[in-house]
Amino acid sequence: MRTSSIERLLRADILEIPDYPAPETPAELSARTGIPEEHFIKLDQSENPHGCSQRVRSALARFDRYHIYPDGTAADLRRHLGEYVGMPADQIVVGNGSDELIDMTLGILIEPGDRVIVNSPTFAYYASSIGAHAATLVDVPRRGDFSIDVDAVLSTIDDRTKAIIIASPNNPTGNLTPIADIRRLLEGGPLVAIDEAYAEFAGTSVLPLMAEHDNLVVIRTFSKWAGLAGLRLGYGIYPPALMPHILKVKPPFNTNIAAQVAGRVSLEDQEYLLSTVRLIVNERERLFRRLSEIEFLKPYPSAANFILCQVLRGEARDLHQKLEANRILVRYFDKPGLRNFIRISIGTPEECDELVRCLRAIGQAYSMG
Template identity: 40%
Template structure:
């Protein structure tokens, strides 16, 4: 039918959906800014500036790309089991942690259910909730961006099925206390603790999944292992939840290249750990140096990024100055973060250039 109107059959609530604000790749940033691609410093996606393990890159040549991957993810789950110490019955891998988030919505959330988002936080939860037709309730974090338990309690009602807790939180960088998590686990609600930045924080609640069927812990290979482009992450959960995720996920959700690179990365932890350590050193150095600048607050971070908050209208000016120098950081559109941006930690040279550019823009040189 030539004049078929596709809009007519779209689920009505999706017609006005505000889409996820994803980051652009370097070639597009180059095109938009007119700065050569090899001069772009991309610090807007919390990617790993040192890249993947050479063993992971090499493994891509051996991947049997003409065959479908193992739908049971046995090799992947065994490797994650060895890494985390949890049995494979408690592990499900996905095309990034993003896919596990999406799966959680597809399995547990019906239109009209509510989810609780501890804002400001990672945008995928509310984005997926809106696609699912769920209500998103926002329990605003306190002035230090810590969880506000009172706000959370106030926003819980009989329709609340799911609470997302990000630790360390993106974009604010702070960890959630173990006590807050154990307190929330006592509720009759599914709790997803997103530990995408675990390797930079070394703090986890993964040991709680064996005894708490209402806990799912998310992890990713995108950050510490530098595999963001291959899309592979995983969830750690009670075996009663694993069953549903394994049954409902697309059968071949983690592709063979991602599998090969994940296995090779776990064979090269020492190399990857050295890069994680360099990022942590860079993060701590940046935090001290940024806080020396008048008019700028750099929040303490346990991730591979730092949230910078500016006084007056400095944020826009500094953002513009960074862009003119080919440095791309993450800005936000919410009222609370309108004077802030998030910088991913780069290599030592990149960090120095970022710092110099900000100092100059703030007349602090």
């Protein structure tokens, strides 16, 4: 609905796009509760509890050329990335977080009214980006175990279907889509964008399929495994035929110099960072076993750095509030397809111990009440 005169200039379909459900910032949370933000255990946004590499901090502190425009092609970072992922650097594009790669990918495909398939529940930004490009979102909901119904997706494809976007591991459900399913989807014809934001925690990737299929795009990020969520650095690996076109829509200096330096130094320090990934994976498995013993939660196995749990007793929203009162932040979901769930990011062992202690106390209060 248009409410002010300037809104008459807006595209009519922009008015229909739902707001992106941005979580409360730590500063807002602190202002609302009166508790300093560093006193919270932050398990709500799948960040890396071990932070970034110390070598990144030192390199950024030493860097003295912030007044000079960055290399718009990020050639040095792309060269290192090529070695990291085992793909040619000239098939890699970097961006201001992987969100921007999703936008650029849709930007070269979509004419108004084209269709893009997603499988809910999944990462909410896909809907925003699809809407921003005036595409029609076609949702083929996941099954009860959150797997993708490949036959249903294939039967939905028509000649206006340009892309299928899949997060694997999926956010917020944590499960991987099997390679065999992705192969079948690739044979369906549209571009298949696999968002591997959590690939390092899964220890597997669809990248080898790029040798066989020219309609596969893989999108990655430094936000999770490298602890750089605040710096915004993502990248996409594209089939050679799309590269000249994606470079036409890429803003010239989309990746700032701090992110480029941080990305390169993270790759140089990958042995350390991947050791923190292993700590998180071990903690994920330990936390999964302990959550399975909490009688009012049903945790779902995860290949990512978070665990989704169905809340079997009481409301997820209340549980979220009780945990917040104990200075623990988690995400809760209460929407179609995701009724009464919480998502817990994997923290340090100490943080997860505190979470489990609180959950047990809440469980005891339930059984007494």
